[in-house]
Amino acid sequence: MSEKVYGIDMGTNSIKIYQKSAGVIVHQKNMIAMVKKDEPLALGDEAYSMYEKAPKNISVKKPIVNGVIADFTAMQIMIQLYFRGSRGRKGMEGLNSGGNAEFLIAVPHDITDVEKRAFYDLIASSSLKSRKILLVEKPIADALGAGLNVMDATGRLIVNIGADTTEISLISLGGIVQSRLLKIGGTKFDEAIQQAVKKTHNLVIGMKSAERLKKELASGIREEEERTYEATGRNLITGLPNRVTVTNHLIFDAMSEHMASIIDAIKFILEKTPPELSMDIMHDGVCMTGGSTNIKNLDLLIQQETGLSIMKVEEPELSVAKGLGMIMENPEYERLASTLQESSFQ
Ligand SMILES: Nc1ncnc2c1ncn2[C@@H]1O[C@H](COP(=O)(O)OP(=O)(O)OP(=O)(O)O)[C@@H](O)[C@H]1O
Numbered sequence: 494m495s496e497k498v499y500g501i502d503m504g505t506n507s508i509k510i511y512q513k514s515a516g517v518i519v520h521q522k523n524m525i526a527m528v529k530k531d532e533p534l535a536l537g538d539e540a541y542s543m544y545e546k547a548p549k550n551i552s553v554k555k556p557i558v559n560g561v562i563a564d565f566t567a568m569q570i571m572i573q574l575y576f577r578g579s580r581g582r583k584g585m586e587g588l589n590s591g592g593n594a595e596f597l598i599a600v601p602h603d604i605t606d607v608e609k610r611a612f613y614d615l616i617a618s619s620s621l622k623s624r625k626i627l628l629v630e631k632p633i634a635d636a637l638g639a640g641l642n643v644m645d646a647t648g649r650l651i652v653n654i655g656a657d658t659t660e661i662s663l664i665s666l667g668g669i670v671q672s673r674l675l676k677i678g679g680t681k682f683d684e685a686i687q688q689a690v691k692k693t694h695n696l697v698i699g700m701k702s703a704e705r706l707k708k709e710l711a712s713g714i715r716e717e718e719e720r721t722y723e724a725t726g727r728n729l730i731t732g733l734p735n736r737v738t739v740t741n742h743l744i745f746d747a748m749s750e751h752m753a754s755i756i757d758a759i760k761f762i763l764e765k766t767p768p769e770l771s772m773d774i775m776h777d778g779v780c781m782t783g784g785s786t787n788i789k790n791l792d793l794l795i796q797q798e799t800g801l802s803i804m805k806v807e808e809p810e811l812s813v814a815k816g817l818g819m820i821m822e823n824p825e826y827e828r829l830a831s832t833l834q835e836s837s838f839q
């Protein structure tokens with residue numbers, strides 16, 4: 494069988510591509526830098542290095558917003574470049590493997606049919622020659638990649654806290670019983686940190702600095718001990734570059750409202766869970782995936798608020814991509830991927 498089978502998880506923050514028999518071959522920022530409206534200059538991590546630093550003639554775009562395709566053209570150009578290689582620019586060598594490939598695309602559950610179809614059209618209307626395009630429910634791939642058995646008649650609760658979104662899903666018998674996509678995730682935390690630093694220290698910082706503060710200081714539970722980290726930005730009053738010391742307590746307060754919203758949504762799904770499946774979740778607990786689950790003590794917060802045990806996975810950003818890999822590598826999971834016609838959204 495051909496090895497030109499690819500699984501794609503188009504995240505808001507990063508794109509992950511799994512190649513059959515090779516594993517995760519791309520894990521790059523999901524960004525593209527363009528000049529003259531639609532001429533690509535850089536892709537992925539290289540484009541991210543230009544983010545918030547580029548002059549006006551270079552636009553750095555994030556084509557996925559809130560888990561859905563917000564800039565179809567930019568996303569399509571990116572995908573084509575990854576598979577086709579490009580015009581010989583540095584960092585854009587591509588995978589050189591476009592022809593006659595099969596694609597498995599992970600698609601969030603709780604979005605509109607039009608939004609779902611766009612993930613299919615992205616490949617179908619591209620210049621890539623595809624043999625087959627299959628769609629996979631993102632929470633199912635996520636759960637498989639996290640090591641859960643999704644095929645049996647046992648309820649599994651999986652919470653993916655990513656960049657723009659938190660997807661909370663209840664799975665049983667290879668299908669989704671219910672799923673909710675919240676527009677809250679790592680980016681919202683970063684924005685809240687940016688606002689708090691501005692308000693408290695009169696310092697305007699970029700999103701990259703805010704993310705750095707989050708990675709250094711964030712915690713799901715308020716810590717007694719004070720920890721600090723330096724942030725550099727522009728003083729709001731003098732307009733000059735400045736550096737301040739930010740505490741973990743400021744970061745906790747900035748993020749707490751969003752963390753509370755995630756907890757509320759998990760409780761909402763639990764309340765709607767049929768009793769037989771509730772019993773399974775009581776027994777097995779909640780599985781946490783997505784890059785934002787790296788936040789210290791976030792598992793502890795969810796455990797305290799729900800009373801359920803928490804399972805954290807290794808490399809939580811990659812579980813969707815790994816799950817796509819499992820679907821393409823194991824015939825027993827074949828039915829978890831469907832064509833556009835077979836799927837409920839046409
Ligand atoms: N150590 C860490 N501490 C806090 N946050 C982290 C850490 N590592 C990664 N993150 C956050 O994880 C997020 C990226 O996670 P992930 O790759 O799962 O998102 P995504 O799949 O691109 O987004 P989405 O699923 O929402 O479309 C970013 O917001 C990043 O800041």
Ligand SMILES: [Mg+2]
Nearest residue numbers: 504505655783
């Ligand atoms: Mg994701």
